[in-house]
Amino acid sequence: MTHRQIMEALSGLMLGMFVAVLSSTIVSNALPEIISDLGGGQSAYTWVVTASLLTMTASTPLWGKLADLASKKTLIQLSLVVFVLASAGAGLAQNTGTLIAFRAVQGLGMGGMAALTQIVIAAMISPRERGRYSGYLGATFAVATVGGPLIGGVITDTSWLGWRWCFYVGVPFAVAALIVLQKTLRLPVVKRDVKVDWAGASLIASAVSLLLIWVTLAGDTYAWASWQTAAMVGGSILLGLAFVLVESRASEPVIPLRLFRNRTITLTSLASLFVGVAMFGATVFLSQYFQLARGESPTMSGVLTIPMIAGLFLSSTVSGVLITRTGHWKRWLVTGAVLLTAGLGLLGTMRYDTAYWQLAVSMAVLGLGVGMMMQNLVLATQNQVEPGDLGAASSVVAFFRSLGGAIGVSALGAVLGHRVAGYVREGLAGIGVRQSGDGGGIPDLDTLPAPVRAVVESAYGHGVADIYLYAAPVALVALVLTLLIKEVPLRTTGGLQEAVARRTADETAAAGPDTVKTEPRTPAGAGTTTDAGPWGTLATAGSHRACSAASPPDGKNG
Structure with missing residues (x-):
């Protein structure tokens, strides 16, 4: 394909990617108000994010396998349709349960768009040339990441719109992506007999879902060391073993186990898992910090995260261009892992009254690290597989990244809830105020007396910092894994x-x-x-x- 033809098709893919990322980030600054309006607490806050990550994670391998068997264009358009319908339903939700349910359906569409975009690009473009085009995707990710909170904040702060429009605003972009892809995407399809491994898809989805439900509820609904924990973890392990058994015998497995005989694919998959934990855990709770620890509006919360997004935009674009020019990619993975670990460690030192310039530097370092790693882990994997496994291999990396993100959000959300509750109890006791209720709701700072407000702001500032300290060692594991990856020259054929x-x-x-x-x-x-x-x-x-x-x-x- 000519550069012009690629860019025409890529414009539709980038619109789809923009929608997928926007749907995740646009609610981040609106979530405190959404949960307060619908009468939820910290658990509901976490589940609104986790529900979409869970279904996105569970469905990613299936989307990838279907891409190896059927029309990629049909599949990516189907994922857009699913997303549009779920977005409309989420905007109409009257309680947190309904909202979480539609967010779960949204995740199905998001999983398709995230996985299939990478797969289509890999089908069109050789690994050597793919760097710069992946950089465009990284830039799209950055724009949607910074634009989402800003748009969500403005919508939430606009009285005649309200938070429900955070779910409606992505619909026009999705429709536009459908139209553009219909007109520009032309992919030759190598025909194969379609035989979907539904048993394997069901088992992996069930295993992941049970694990994430346990992580979310443990320490809140029941103790970490309890019979419920044993039942859920044991059940997830059994389902995982059953999945491995089914995949080893399936003619068209959802995740071909032979892929993991390749050292690079195994290491990039594991690295993606830990990057997902650190990346999603780092970004999801920033809005709570700015709104509940510093008293900022939803709009300003989005503006204040610009240094992180600028770092992501810069590193993903520049690294993509330089990889295409030089053919070397490992150095960017290692550097990105170092910066990711450092950024998380720096953010772990913040408090509610930390100078903003210090936060800006920490967020920029974090963004630089994420931008260097996210697309290049996929690139390293795609460079290792045969064309018939391209979809499955790409989806494996996306699957582990999403799985890590879901685990990170769930686990770190639970940690945040407990840390904040503990700090609030200590702070209120220090000023001689007795706490009423369980303290599990999202507070409205404007209604609190000044001494109590100071306690709550300090508690959230300290609590959010704690989760970054938990995430930093996870990023360090990703660094070790990237060091073990052997660099293989990028192929020059798509x-x-x-x-x-x-x-x-x-x-x-x-x-x-x-x-x-x-x-x-x-x-x-x-x-x-x-x-x-x-x-x-x-x-x-x-x-x-x-x-x-x-x-x-x-x-x-x-």
């Missing part, structure tokens, strides 16, 4: 180019040098079709056109 060439060679060898197997409508079909749309008739393309369309940009065709 996934679809390799797949089409291999299919054509196999058919030519089987049919003879003068005979080419054709599709019904095109004599030169060579076993490939072009995605013309998710429900219309697939228009066939000649083998030479298909191979050309799958070729990476070489600078000659502009």
Whole structure:
């Protein structure tokens, strides 16, 4: 594909990615008001985030496997439709239970968009050229990350809109992405028999869900050391073992276990798990810090996180361009892990009255680290697999990152709740005030007496800092894992180019040098079709056109 054709298709993919990230970040600054309005507490606050991460995590391997078997274009458009419907339902929610349920459905669509965007890019572009285009995705991630809280804050602070519009505002972007992808995305499809491993998908989803439910409820609904813990952890382990057994026998496994024989894939998957814990845990609770520890408005809470997003934008873009130019990627992973660990450690020292310039430096360091690691872990994995496993391998990295994020948000949310409650009790006792109720709700600072407000602000400042201290060692583990990864030179051919060439060679060898197997409508079909749309008739393309369309940009065709 020419650079122009790639950018046209990439614009639709970036819109889809923008929607997926926006849906997560736009509620961050609105959550305190949403939970207060719907009558929830810290547990509901955590679950609104965790629900979408849970379903996104559980569905990612299935989306990836389906991408290896069916039309990628159809799948990514389907994920957008699911997202739009769930967003409308979330905006209409009248209680936290309904909101959490629709957020879970949103996660299904988000999982598809997050996984399939990487897969489609890998299909179009060679690993060597993919760096700069991945940088564009990283920039989109940064814009959505900073734009989400800002948009959410403005919407929440605007009386004639209200927080419900935080869920409606993503719908036009999703519709626009659908239209753009329909007009610009043309992918040759190497036909394969579709046989989905539903048993494996159900088992991995159940195992992950049970584990995350345990992490969220432990220490709140029941003790960490209890029969409920034993039952849930034991059940999750049994489901995981059953998943491994089913996958080892499945003809088309959701997660091909043979992938983990590759050292790089194993290490990048584990690194993604720990990066997810640190990354999501670090960003989700910043809004609580700024609003409840520093008394800022939702809008200002978004503005104050700009240093982190600027760091992410800069590092993802620059590292992508330099990787394409030099072919070296490991140095960026290692540097990113160092910066991620350092940023978390620095944020662990903050309090409610810490000077903002110190926070800005810490957030910028954190953002630089995240930007260097997030896309490049996927790139390192995609460079190691055959075209037929591209979707599954890409989704494995996304799966472990989402799993880490869900575990991080759940576990660190539980830690935050307990830390804040303890600090509030100590603070109130120090000023001779007796606490009433269980203290599990999100406080409205404006209604509190000045001495009590100071106690609550200090408690949230100290409590949020504590979770960064818990996240820093997790990032350090990711650093160790990245050091163990062996750098492999990036390939210069895209996934679809390799797949089409291999299919054509196999058919030519089987049919003879003068005979080419054709599709019904095109004599030169060579076993490939072009995605013309998710429900219309697939228009066939000649083998030479298909191979050309799958070729990476070489600078000659502009």
